[in-house]
Amino acid sequence: MTLQYTPTSAIPKIVADLRTSFRTHRTQSLEFRKEQLRALQRGLKEFEDEFAVAIKADLNRSSEMDVSLAARAIKTNLDKLDELTADRTASGLNESDKNFVRLSPLGTVLIIGAWNFPILLTLDPLVGAIAAGNTCVLKPSEVSEQSAAALTRMLVKFMDPTVVQVINGGVEETTVLLKERFDHIFYTGNTPVGRIIMEAASKHLTPVTLELGGKCPALITEHTDIAVAAQRIAHWKSMNAGQVCLTVDYVLCPKHLQDELIKNVIGTWHHLFGQDFRTSDMYPRIVSTRQFDRISKVMTAAEKQNKIVFGGKSEAGNLYIEPTIVTNVSEQDDIMQSELFAPILPIITYETFDEALNIINRQEHALNVNLFSDNQDQVDRDESLPFGGVGHSGMGNYHGKYSIETFSHPRAVMIRNQANL
Known part of the structure; x- marks a missing residue:
């Protein structure tokens, strides 16, 4: 099946709508986040055979690693979401005040997937972004065309469109997408493209996670x-x-x-x-x-x-x-x-x-x-x-609790003791 590219004229509105959706605070609810993760879990299971066919067509290999590790990431975040997002006690200037750190979702994030593990390296960061309470634009790699098409069908069927939107395309569509302002950009790929991502992000002072590689x-x-x-x-x-x-x-x-x-x-x-x-x-x-x-x-x-x-x-x-x-x-x-x-x-x-x-x-x-x-x-x-991930091999990290931390802002909260006013 041919991958249908997203019209470039539609991209600004897609991003704007997700920003509007984030401001409704729906994703602040842990139960809402769990609902989205469960939906993703059901989608992964239903599309398992389709993903197997797609990855075989794109790369002539099994989809077992992609699907099993993505399923594990979903289950881990579902099982431990309350624990991973709980407020963390901290000390402040006055110990009689109540001080803690709260993980707040960043907002609307962009995830650009990779072609070598097209299901895993797109869904794994998405799981962390949803678990952290963000709305997400997902850009699968067009190089693994069949996998991107299957992934798009799964996400459209199972995910809330006010939380997750998929944009497909090549260089032109990605260039237009990178002109939009995001609250975080997560990219998996090579170092030369990583530089392009970072340069585009710098115009909006957008933080980035770059999962690159290097000569290991x-x-x-x-x-x-x-x-x-x-x-x-x-x-x-x-x-x-x-x-x-x-x-x-x-x-x-x-x-x-x-x-x-x-x-x-x-x-x-x-x-x-x-x-x-x-x-x-x-x-x-x-x-x-x-x-x-x-x-x-x-x-x-x-x-x-x-x-x-x-x-x-x-x-x-x-x-x-x-x-x-x-x-x-x-x-x-x-x-x-x-x-x-x-x-x-x-x-x-x-x-x-x-x-x-x-x-x-x-x-x-x-x-x-x-x-x-x-x-x-x-x-x-x-x-x-x-x-x-340092320098040419990238920056930032994810997996498990680190995924939620990557897509969150650790916000310091102090509740003053009335006696200290």
């Missing part, structure tokens, strides 16, 4: 169980064909362990997908021609600058790129200049642990660092490495 390293040490590390790295790198913000982007490995690591990674891939990945129903595809062409350029550069020791095959018509291992990699090579978001695994070898740490610390902040070591001294030293 895996650090293999002398004290690593190579078989275990290889299995985990191989799983990460083949999940969704490497189109995951937390996936291992590159590996740092002692020179003498590189061959053993490669052998075990390849063995894991064959165990997962058989000898011919192309014919496997389980091996995912690249989401679009645009992304395929981008990754193909990376592969071409790797063939010139590095050494492809496994994989390297692709089929444009099938959006298929074989899991690929690249060696003889340096920090200056093209393959190390930006997040890969692809089933390509570069390996950089090193001589000393300090050398490996220096390589990581010279990169922009990544979303996570994967250290494989049984040596506690090395684990303790790893505490200084970057972790989480």
Whole structure:
């Protein structure tokens, strides 16, 4: 089914109507928020099969992770909403006054979803925004077209239109949308677009949460169980064909362990997908021609600058790129200049642990660092490495109670003791 784009002329009124709705204070009621979460829960269950078909069409993979984790987020917020939104006792200038912090909803928020997990990474922040008491504009990624269409049908059927509205479109529609004033913008995607979001938000001094990515390293040490590390790295790198913000982007490995690591990674891939990945129903595809062409350029550069020791095959018509291992990699090579978001695994070898740490610390902040070591001294030293959304990998956080805090303003309240007047 073709995704129907929202007319740009309709966007200002959609946002204005949600602002008007927020000012009625309906969403202040915890019971009203729970009603909306229950409706979302019913919608997710009813559309589970449709989401499975859509994600298979968009990415050639299962929808199990998207649906199960979104369902968990809804249940967590339903079960703990009273606790998570309760007033928090605080101290003030005069202890005889009553002082507390109340989480107040921000207002009308914009959530821009991602194409790699099109259901989960759109619904998960929406759950937090609703639980916090906001009205929401949801912009699914048009790249995962079938998933966006299915998500739109579900939300239109189950959600109160005075609380949640969906806007679909590409660059033009998103540009118009970003001209509107929101009370928070939540974006999941890449760093270049994150800069555009932040620039647009700055015109209205709108706070943002940017869930980006970066070049997340895996650090293999002398004290690593190579078989275990290889299995985990191989799983990460083949999940969704490497189109995951937390996936291992590159590996740092002692020179003498590189061959053993490669052998075990390849063995894991064959165990997962058989000898011919192309014919496997389980091996995912690249989401679009645009992304395929981008990754193909990376592969071409790797063939010139590095050494492809496994994989390297692709089929444009099938959006298929074989899991690929690249060696003889340096920090200056093209393959190390930006997040890969692809089933390509570069390996950089090193001589000393300090050398490996220096390589990581010279990169922009990544979303996570994967250290494989049984040596506690090395684990303790790893505490200084970057972790989480900082700089190029984003800002802010969510999940569980942090989702509600992201979409709330912690308002200080003081009730004066009459004796102090």
